[in-house]
Amino acid sequence: MRYKRVIITGFGGPEVLQVVEETALPEPEPGEVRIKVLAAGAAFTDVMIRKGMYPDVKEKPPFSPGYDLVGVVDKLGEGMTRFKVGQRVADLTVIGAYSEYLCLPADRLVPVPDGLDASEAVSVILAYVTAYQMLHRIAKVKARQRILIHGAGGAVGTAMLQLGRLLDLEMYGTASESKHGLIAQTGATPIDYRSEDWVTRLYDLTGDGVDFVFDPIGGVSFKQSLKAIRPGGKLVAYGFYNAVMGRGGSIPLDFIRVKLWNLLPNGRSTAFYSIGALRKKNPDWFAEDLSKLFALLGQGDIKPVIAARIPLVEARRAHELIEAAGAQGKIVLII
Numbered sequence: 001m002r003y004k005r006v007i008i009t010g011f012g013g014p015e016v017l018q019v020v021e022e023t024a025l026p027e028p029e030p031g032e033v034r035i036k037v038l039a040a041g042a043a044f045t046d047v048m049i050r051k052g053m054y055p056d057v058k059e060k061p062p063f064s065p066g067y068d069l070v071g072v073v074d075k076l077g078e079g080m081t082r083f084k085v086g087q088r089v090a091d092l093t094v095i096g097a098y099s100e101y102l103c104l105p106a107d108r109l110v111p112v113p114d115g116l117d118a119s120e121a122v123s124v125i126l127a128y129v130t131a132y133q134m135l136h137r138i139a140k141v142k143a144r145q146r147i148l149i150h151g152a153g154g155a156v157g158t159a160m161l162q163l164g165r166l167l168d169l170e171m172y173g174t175a176s177e178s179k180h181g182l183i184a185q186t187g188a189t190p191i192d193y194r195s196e197d198w199v200t201r202l203y204d205l206t207g208d209g210v211d212f213v214f215d216p217i218g219g220v221s222f223k224q225s226l227k228a229i230r231p232g233g234k235l236v237a238y239g240f241y242n243a244v245m246g247r248g249g250s251i252p253l254d255f256i257r258v259k260l261w262n263l264l265p266n267g268r269s270t271a272f273y274s275i276g277a278l279r280k281k282n283p284d285w286f287a288e289d290l291s292k293l294f295a296l297l298g299q300g301d302i303k304p305v306i307a308a309r310i311p312l313v314e315a316r317r318a319h320e321l322i323e324a325a326g327a328q329g330k331i332v333l334i335i
């Protein structure tokens with residue numbers, strides 16, 4: 001049976017994303033299952049991978065990108081008893097999810113509870129696990145503490161604000177003005193990083209800064225974020241948006257700076273969060289946290305903001321939208 005997948009033909013712009021048709025379905029090895037993908041996330045992290053700027057992906061093109069997916073088990077590898085054909089599963093694949101079918105080791109998969117919408121469920125994987133783990137595993141925030149998140153109108157940002165609301169946090173979020181309505185709906189205070197000095201504005205609003213800053217922007221932003229933290233607080237850095245978009249900063253230097261700043265005796269600490277590194281270090285946490293988030297989704301405590309549902313074969317359009325910061329919330333590729 002023929003099936004389609006999207007590959008990157010070389011590292012570069014959105015034009016390197018191409019649809020290819022395979023002539024035969026992949027066959028699961030022992031320990032694997034074949035998955036018919038229902039929905040895959042399209043994220044800024046995929047853009048990094050497509051540009052060849054993601055430190056954890058050593059694969060050389062051509063390969064299929066795709067950081068996360070929800071799908072249905074379609075065929076079992078020999079001896080497989082953990083899953084049944086027809087069962088819905090999720091995974092953080094890092095690459096490979098932009099495909100109608102793929103085989104994955106069963107021990108990485110997380111069951112998706114019945115009744116969840118596939119697009120909403122896939123929106124929870126990368127973005128909400130990132131937000132959840134930064135809040136609970138890294139910062140260990142307590143109810144009513146004060147946080148600032150940059151990129152607050154994006155996929156991780158909106159996830160963080162929804163999870164922060166559950167803890168009754170006092171929240172501030174930087175974003176361009178078009179996303180302020182969305183941010184305000186979660187009870188957070190939006191700050192326009194484009195038109196004002198956001199550090200000054202934050203001090204005007206809070207008096208003495210925040211307990212935690214969550215910063216995926218990097219470059220000059222990391223330095224400014226340090227200034228926004230009150231004594232005893234922490235900078236959680238988790239991305240290099242500026243470096244990837246050619247707006248200053250450098251991935252290795254930004255990373256090293258964050259690590260070195262943690263040694264400064266100034267009463268403020270720093271940490272770098274990576275969803276992949278944490279999964280490698282504590283393999284059980286990913287499944288545990290994702291299952292908790294699926295439960296919150298089922299109960300209606302969280303509701304992913306889905307900016308667009310785009311057919312897989314139009315993955316290029318999805319990437320163009322992400323790079324133009326055109327999405328409020330998450331973009332989902334529908335298969």
Ligand SMILES: NC(=O)c1ccc[n+]([C@@H]2O[C@H](COP(=O)([O-])OP(=O)(O)OC[C@H]3O[C@@H](n4cnc5c(N)ncnc54)[C@H](OP(=O)(O)O)[C@@H]3O)[C@@H](O)[C@H]2O)c1
Nearest residue numbers: 044130151153154155156175176216238239273274275325
């Ligand atoms: N470390 C990890 O494990 C991990 C996991 C997931 C994601 N990430 C990283 O987290 C970042 C966000 O991911 P995402 O999926 O949420 O991306 P996204 O949906 O594209 O959101 C990024 C947002 O940042 C905003 N932005 C751009 N420059 C900004 C600036 N200087 N200050 C404040 N906001 C700015 C953009 O919109 P406006 O400019 O219009 O406001 C956009 O809404 C990416 O860098 C990604 O690589 C890291």
